[in-house]
Structure formats: C-alpha cells, structure tokens
Amino acid sequence: MKAIIxxxxxxxxxxxVQNSNIVASISSGGIQPFVQSKEEIKGxxxxxxxxxxxxxxxxxxxxxxxxxxxxxxxxYIADLLMDVLPNAFIKVSGDLLGAAIACCGNEPGVxxxxxTGSNSCLYDGSRIVQNVxxxxxxxxxxxxxxxxxxxxxxxxxxxxxPKELEISFSKWIPGGRLEVLDxxxxxxxxxxxxxSFARFAYENKxxxxxxxxxxxxxxxxxxxxxxxxSFSPNNPVHFVGxxxxxxxxxxxxxxxxxxxxxxxxxxKPIDALxxxxxxxxxxxxRTH
Numbered sequence: 001m002k003a004i005i006x007x008x009x010x011x012x013x014x015x016x017v018q019n020s021n022i023v024a025s026i027s028s029g030g031i032q033p034f035v036q037s038k039e040e041i042k043g044x045x046x047x048x049x050x051x052x053x054x055x056x057x058x059x060x061x062x063x064x065x066x067x068x069x070x071x072x073x074x075x076y077i078a079d080l081l082m083d084v085l086p087n088a089f090i091k092v093s094g095d096l097l098g099a100a101i102a103c104c105g106n107e108p109g110v111x112x113x114x115x116t117g118s119n120s121c122l123y124d125g126s127r128i129v130q131n132v133x134x135x136x137x138x139x140x141x142x143x144x145x146x147x148x149x150x151x152x153x154x155x156x157x158x159x160x161x162p163k164e165l166e167i168s169f170s171k172w173i174p175g176g177r178l179e180v181l182d183x184x185x186x187x188x189x190x191x192x193x194x195x196s197f198a199r200f201a202y203e204n205k206x207x208x209x210x211x212x213x214x215x216x217x218x219x220x221x222x223x224x225x226x227x228x229x230s231f232s233p234n235n236p237v238h239f240v241g242x243x244x245x246x247x248x249x250x251x252x253x254x255x256x257x258x259x260x261x262x263x264x265x266x267x268k269p270i271d272a273l274x275x276x277x278x279x280x281x282x283x284x285x286r287t288h
Contacts, residue, residue: 006268011029032189032191055084120229145196156169205247236260
C-alpha cells in the first residue's frame with residue numbers, strides 16, 4: 001500500500017493506493033518546513049495516523065511539498081515521516097516536481113505554481129533542469145495568493161484602496177492593524193493567512209483596482225520567473241494552483257501580452273500524480 005501526498009502551504013491532499021486502486025482520499029493541513037515548527041508538523045502527522053489507521057500500514061510514501069526543493073528540507077520532512085511510518089520507503093520531493101509531473105508526465109515543459117505561494121521550472125520530462133529560486137512570501141512569491149493578499153492589506157492601510165472596497169475589506173480584519181500584525185509576525189502559517197485575502201480579491205474581481213492589482217502580480221511573476229527560461233514561445237506554459245485556476249482569463253491575457261501561450265491549468269495535482277505513480281513504479285534507490 002502506498003500514499004501519494006501533495007502538500008501546499010495551506011492544505012495537503014493524500015491518496016492511498018492498494019493493488020492499483022485508490023482506497024482512501026484524505027485532506028489535512030499543509031506541511032511546510034519553513035512556516036511550521038517540528039512540533040506542529042509532528043502533531044499533524046500523529047493526528048492523521050490516529051484519525052486514519054490505514055496510514056500506519058503504508059509501505060511506500062511519495063511526498064511532494066512546498067518548501068521541499070532542496071535536500072536539507074527533503075531529509076527533514078522524510079525524517080518526520082519516518083518517525084510515524086518507520087517501516088515505509090519514503091521519497092520526498094518539492095511540490096514543483098509534483099506540478100511538473102502532473103502537467104507534463106514524461107514530456108518536457110515549462111510549469112508554474114500559482115497557489116498560496118508561487119514557483120516555476122523548466123522540466124525535461126524526468127527532472128527539473130532550471131528553476132528560479134523561490135524566496136518565499138516575504139521576498140518573492142510573485143503572483144501568489146500570499147502576495148495578492150499582502151498587496152491588498154498594504155493598500156488598505158496605506159489608503160490606496162477605493163472607498164467602496166475599503167469598507168468591504170474592513171470586515172475581513174475586524175481587529176484592524178494589530179490583528180494583521182499579530183497573525184503575520186506571531187502566529188503560524190502567515191503565508192496562508194495572507195493568501196486567505198485572495199478570496200476577497202476574487203469576490204470583487206470586476207473592480208478595476210482588483211484587476212490592476214492581480215495583473216501587476218502576474219506581470220511580476222512572468223518577468224521574474226517565466227522569462228528567465230530558454231524555451232520556444234510556441235511551447236505553452238502550464239500551471240497548477242488555485243490562483244491560476246480562479247484567474248485563468250487574467251493570467252492568459254498577461255501571458256499573451258508577453259508573447260507566451262497558456263497551456264494546462266490544474267487546480268490540484270494530486271489526481272494526476274496518483275495516476276502517474278499507479279502507472280510508473282519508482283525505483284527504491286531513488287531516495288530522498
């Protein structure tokens with residue numbers, strides 16, 4: 001029995017597979033090494049095993065996670081998984097590889113993530129061959145939900161938001177500035193908190209102010225990420241993530257204005273990843 005896990009900054013999707021059949025689909029909080037403590041991640045994993053006894057019988061685990069692009073963080077998450085699943089083979093990879101596999105399978109392509117955070121890569125059909133480093137929601141994550149939320153919050157407090165939107169947005173932060181500062185600087189998962197405001201943007205997407213804010217965010221993503229790769233403009237750029245899904249029209253327009261084509265958009269890569277692992281057996285020497 002094997003598990004395929006796709007974990008973003010907000011949520012994680014689990015698929016449990018036995019004898020080429022999906023026997024369970026599980027949702028949990030996101031597991032992200034840069035915004036969660038070891039204790040919080042352990043608590044999430046222990047609770048999952050308690051609530052879903054099937055997990056304790058896993059023999060293989062393929063984990064694709066946000067913040068897991070380098071070997072140090074991969075080993076960190078693998079060790080935590082091993083604590084609760086000592087008898088399982090565990091392979092930890094970054095969510096970017098998961099996105100590339102979901103969109104492209106064994107074919108080459110350019111892939112972007114636009115969800116709670118953002119990232120991108122050039123994929124050769126088996127591995128990532130080029131990647132602009134992700135700098136997280138404080139320094140980077142252009143085009144992401146966290147960035148859109150951050151710009152909304154800044155515009156609100158700096159008095160740049162139109163009055164009608166300002167009145168509506170105030171209801172999202174009843175505690176005002178102190179509430180926002182506490183949740184961003186003192187609480188867990190500040191990136192997910194900021195990304196939650198992206199729903200306000202979507203609910204008011206017809207407003208010119210919102211359209212300009214989102215377009216600017218996507219332009220920054222294309223400029224700092226996609227344009228750094230060498231590929232034919234005839235080859236489409238694929239995306240995964242909630243922001244790309246909800247803002248497909250605006251994303252397509254920004255790509256077209258930069259001479260690029262929009263390819264697939266997948267809201268959640270877990271189904272395509274699961275199918276990939278059901279069709280392709282990994283070799284156990286390809287460890288984390």
